[in-house]
Amino acid sequence: MIKLEHVTKIYPGTTSPAVDDLSFTVPTGEICTIVGPSGCGKTTTMKMVNRLIEPTDGEIYVLNERGEMQNVLEMDPIILRRNIGYVIQQIGLFPHRTILQNMGTVPKLLEWDNTRIRSRAEELLDMMNMPHEFLDRYPHELSGGQRQRIGVARAMASDPPVMLMDEPFGAIDPINRNLLQNEFLRLQQEIKKTILFVTHDIDEAIKMGDKIAILNANGQLEQYDSPAKILSEPANEFIEDFVGADRTLKQLNLIRVEEVMDKKPFLLQSTQSVEEALQVMDEEGQDYAYVVDSDRRLQGYVSRKDLKEKSGWIDEYTTTAATSLPITMNLRDALSEMLMVDYSTICVVDNRDRVRGTVNTAMVQEALMETHSSGKREEV
Amino acid sequence: MPQKEENKTAFIGFWQGLLDDWMAVLTRPNIETYIRLKERATSPKIVLNLALLGLVIGLYVLTIQPPAFIQTDSLLLDLGRLIFYTEADFFILSLILFVIAGLLGGTGGFVEHSYLLSLITAPLGLVIVAFLFVANKLGLTLAAIMNPLSSIGITTIFIVLFGLYAFLLLLFALEAAHEMESHQVIYTIGAVLGSWGILRVIAMFAAGEDNIITQESAFLAEEWARGTLQQAILGHLWMVAFSVFIAVVIGVVMGVLITMPPKRPSVSHLFFLIPLGVFFLIWAAPKGWLGMGIADPIMEISDTLDIGLTRAAKGFFGPLLSLLSAIVRKPAAVGMIGVILTVILYALLLAGESASELTLYIAGIILTIPSIALFGVFIGPFSIGAFNAVVALTLYAQLPILRNTYTGIKEVKPEIVEAGRGMGMTEFQLLRNVKIPIATPVIMAGVRVSVVMLVGIAAIASYIGNDTLGDYIFHGIQRVQPLRYYAGAITVAVFALSMDYFLGWLQNRLTPEGLKGRR
Numbered sequence: 001m002i003k004l005e006h007v008t009k010i011y012p013g014t015t016s017p018a019v020d021d022l023s024f025t026v027p028t029g030e031i032c033t034i035v036g037p038s039g040c041g042k043t044t045t046m047k048m049v050n051r052l053i054e055p056t057d058g059e060i061y062v063l064n065e066r067g068e069m070q071n072v073l074e075m076d077p078i079i080l081r082r083n084i085g086y087v088i089q090q091i092g093l094f095p096h097r098t099i100l101q102n103m104g105t106v107p108k109l110l111e112w113d114n115t116r117i118r119s120r121a122e123e124l125l126d127m128m129n130m131p132h133e134f135l136d137r138y139p140h141e142l143s144g145g146q147r148q149r150i151g152v153a154r155a156m157a158s159d160p161p162v163m164l165m166d167e168p169f170g171a172i173d174p175i176n177r178n179l180l181q182n183e184f185l186r187l188q189q190e191i192k193k194t195i196l197f198v199t200h201d202i203d204e205a206i207k208m209g210d211k212i213a214i215l216n217a218n219g220q221l222e223q224y225d226s227p228a229k230i231l232s233e234p235a236n237e238f239i240e241d242f243v244g245a246d247r248t249l250k251q252l253n254l255i256r257v258e259e260v261m262d263k264k265p266f267l268l269q270s271t272q273s274v275e276e277a278l279q280v281m282d283e284e285g286q287d288y289a290y291v292v293d294s295d296r297r298l299q300g301y302v303s304r305k306d307l308k309e310k311s312g313w314i315d316e317y318t319t320t321a322a323t324s325l326p327i328t329m330n331l332r333d334a335l336s337e338m339l340m341v342d343y344s345t346i347c348v349v350d351n352r353d354r355v356r357g358t359v360n361t362a363m364v365q366e367a368l369m370e371t372h373s374s375g376k377r378e379e380v
Numbered sequence: 381m382p383q384k385e386e387n388k389t390a391f392i393g394f395w396q397g398l399l400d401d402w403m404a405v406l407t408r409p410n411i412e413t414y415i416r417l418k419e420r421a422t423s424p425k426i427v428l429n430l431a432l433l434g435l436v437i438g439l440y441v442l443t444i445q446p447p448a449f450i451q452t453d454s455l456l457l458d459l460g461r462l463i464f465y466t467e468a469d470f471f472i473l474s475l476i477l478f479v480i481a482g483l484l485g486g487t488g489g490f491v492e493h494s495y496l497l498s499l500i501t502a503p504l505g506l507v508i509v510a511f512l513f514v515a516n517k518l519g520l521t522l523a524a525i526m527n528p529l530s531s532i533g534i535t536t537i538f539i540v541l542f543g544l545y546a547f548l549l550l551l552f553a554l555e556a557a558h559e560m561e562s563h564q565v566i567y568t569i570g571a572v573l574g575s576w577g578i579l580r581v582i583a584m585f586a587a588g589e590d591n592i593i594t595q596e597s598a599f600l601a602e603e604w605a606r607g608t609l610q611q612a613i614l615g616h617l618w619m620v621a622f623s624v625f626i627a628v629v630i631g632v633v634m635g636v637l638i639t640m641p642p643k644r645p646s647v648s649h650l651f652f653l654i655p656l657g658v659f660f661l662i663w664a665a666p667k668g669w670l671g672m673g674i675a676d677p678i679m680e681i682s683d684t685l686d687i688g689l690t691r692a693a694k695g696f697f698g699p700l701l702s703l704l705s706a707i708v709r710k711p712a713a714v715g716m717i718g719v720i721l722t723v724i725l726y727a728l729l730l731a732g733e734s735a736s737e738l739t740l741y742i743a744g745i746i747l748t749i750p751s752i753a754l755f756g757v758f759i760g761p762f763s764i765g766a767f768n769a770v771v772a773l774t775l776y777a778q779l780p781i782l783r784n785t786y787t788g789i790k791e792v793k794p795e796i797v798e799a800g801r802g803m804g805m806t807e808f809q810l811l812r813n814v815k816i817p818i819a820t821p822v823i824m825a826g827v828r829v830s831v832v833m834l835v836g837i838a839a840i841a842s843y844i845g846n847d848t849l850g851d852y853i854f855h856g857i858q859r860v861q862p863l864r865y866y867a868g869a870i871t872v873a874v875f876a877l878s879m880d881y882f883l884g885w886l887q888n889r890l891t892p893e894g895l896k897g898r899r
């Protein structure tokens with residue numbers, strides 16, 4: 001847990017606060033994204049938590065490993081920082097040190113022995129899906145994306161309960177950024193850190209945050225809420241503008257296909273005869289049907305037209321399906337996939353390619369209407 | 381008829397082409413020109429270029445300076461012979477260059493190679509002959525022309541420039557002919573000149589010639605046999621090494637201090653009172669300011685140390701021990717310097733970065749003081765001898781180190797420092813584990829500059845009574861013995877170069893692995 005109470009920062013020589021009377025609480029194990037226009041005080045807010053910047057006023061508390069709330073302003077900043085993971089946009093890997101030494105920075109400061117540091121580093125590389133050979137490389141021998149992963153891994157080295165991340169994926173190309181975001185979200189499922197995550201990109205804030213804190217240009221908190229709430233019930237005009245006119249569409253980001261799909265779709269077995277298939281299709285009133293094998297793995301689809309006046313087994317007449325959607329995909333991505341193919345219903349498959357349901361645009365629309373009217377998507 | 385016409389045009393075209401090539405070489409001297417000209421290389425053109433040169437040389441030799449070796453009375457035969465010599469000389473030289481270029485990775489053909497060389501040799505040769513012709517007509521000797529103090533000595537400048545220009549053209553030609561890198565070309569020419577030089581020197585000694593080179597080497601050998609040369613080298617080495625060692629410590633500390641944020645005085649700073657007190661005691665006691673009761677024991681310690689060190693000062697470490705004894709002999713001066721240094725360091729600790737500009741400014745000014753003047757100024761407080769020299773040398777040497785430490789640390793990327801600080805490194809850990817290692821190459825570059833500079837200045841230190849290689853220079857000048865001061869100049873130069881080479885190696889060793897591959 002991270003708790004800010006009436007935190008204000010006025011830089012020396014300035015009169016207007018860079019951060020103005022900020023209060024919010026990040027529950028343990030959640031990611032809170034801080035978002036706002038450039039220069040609104042996001043970095044300042046974050047750096048006050050590990051006291052790279054001293055607040056002018058207010059209190060900041062952090063829950064430590066022993067479950068005690070600690071007032072960071074009363075702690076030794078050096079000790080405090082060693083217990084808070086810290087990732088910055090420019091990464092700041094030490095160029096003269098190997099990846100192992102880089103990742104071992106905090107453990108070394110905490111006086112771990114070398115074998116423990118090494119095994120921890122290997123563990124971290126495993127978490128990041130990177131080979132152990134990287135341990136003896138130097139930062140300049142890695143790509144930008146790899147370096148950023150190492151930057152994140154380095155911050156997690158001593159397994160601190162709290163992490164601060166300042167635009168960690170900001171300097172990475174969009175494709176890799178998406179990849180890193182997904183990887184990090186998956187990782188967070190396991191490590192459950194309490195994270196303050198600064199970004200200037202509202203889409204990233206929505207995607208990464210369990211909670212979002214939106215600041216205005218004067219460093220004041222405009223709204224602190226879950227992404228769904230912020231999208232469905234923007235507190236004021238500023239938030240509405242900041243989130244953008246497409247906020248309804250953005251809400252699709254928060255829903256996964258799994259939640260809206262038809263979980264009992266009409267399917268044919270590839271071992272069925274044509275006659276039998278035609279009969280079932282007549283009964284159900286379907287012109288098309290997806291075909292699966294005995295393991296429910298997707299084989300393709302058949303149309304009534306193709307089967308008409310034929311005989312034998314339907315797998316002879318099965319056409320391969322152009323697309324299927326992974327079950328974890330969000331609705332926004334799913335919708336754009338659906339709009340690109342010309343069949344109305346698409347199969348949803350799990351990671352072993354087994355059909356778990358089907359989805360069509362009508363279902364997406366229905367889901368949207370629902371969130372809009374209730375405004376409380378968490379309860380869906 | 382059309383056949384003849386065609387021949388005529390071809391003939392004119394040939395000459396025009398040749399002339400074009402000449403003009404191209406002389407007016408657009410660059411690689412592209414040579415690469416273009418390479419395509420047009422043919423053997424007849426080479427022979428013709430040289431024949432032209434040979435002809436002019438022949439005419440010059442025969443009309444102006446009919447030398448003794450011309451025996452036939454047929455002018456044409458003599459001319460032909462001279463043309464042949466010119467051609468032969470050219471091809472032999474060209475072949476040598478070609479073979480060496482080939483050994484060093486050159487890929488060009490002999491015809492192209494020789495053609496490009498002939499395009500330089502012929503026109504430039506003509507210019508030289510014309511020059512000699514005019515000089516001869518004016519009744520000037522080569523010695524007069526080359527003497528920079530004579531009235532027409534100004535020509536020397538043109539001759540040097542002309543030589544440089546010719547050398548540049550040669551570089552281009554070889555680079556174009558063989559598609560080599562510039563450094564390979566330099567090696568090629570160096571190899572030719574070097575092997576010629578070595579052969580020449582061997583011949584010189586074999587023939588027992590008596591000239592400056594043989595005399596100088598005999599002088600050096602004699603000095604070596606007597607052991608005086610080694611002594612001077614050792615004295616020089618220790619003088620430089622000792623001063624640089626102190627300078628590195630002081631320079632790095634000061635350089636680091638002026639990168640830090642300013643500090644308020646705090647209780648822990650009382651620590652500075654310890655060195656301040658000790659140094660003040662060493663300073664004041666021998667002067668009798670604190671009464672004879674304290675002065676005597678300090679002088680006694682100083683004397684004992686001095687005697688011990690002086691007695692032990694033999695062999696390789698001898699000059700170092702002499703230096704140390706010169707230092708312990710002057711406790712008051714040591715104390716005074718210690719007090720001043722302590723005060724400066726504490727002031728820098730408090731002022732930190734805000735003093736950086738002033739400090740670097742003062743450092744820059746001190747560097748501009750001529751070393752002789754500085755030695756002179758220090759004669760007052762420190763009299764003459766090794767102590768004075770060490771103080772002055774240390775003062776000089778720490779300036780480049782100070783400056784490079786400051787820039788090296790300032791150049792460490794802010795995000796790297798921020799990451800370190802954000803992970804909970806203390807300021808000292810940041811300095812020791814991050815900033816200084818990353819700044820090492822830059823700091824070492826400063827040390828390198830210092831050392832090479834000190835090798836030179838240490839020679840001058842002999843002026844205030846030190847046994848360094850400078851003795852050879854000063855005594856040589858006093859006694860008007862050119863061999864002696866050449867010996868000093870040569871050994872100092874070799875010394876400086878080898879120190880620079882050694883420090884380059886050291887710099888590479890000390891640079892952290894991870895910083896090497898980066899550009």
Ligand SMILES: Nc1ncnc2c1ncn2[C@@H]1O[C@H](COP(=O)(O)OP(=O)(O)O)[C@@H](O)[C@H]1O
Pocket residue numbers: 011012014018037038039040041042043044045
């Ligand atoms: N060290 C500083 N001194 C004075 N003003 C600062 C300093 N750091 C940041 N600021 C100002 O504070 C405001 C907030 O900065 P910052 O937190 O870096 O913004 P953000 O990260 O949201 O872009 C900006 O207006 C910036 O100019």
Ligand SMILES: [Mg+2]
Pocket residue numbers: 042043
């Ligand atoms: Mg920022």
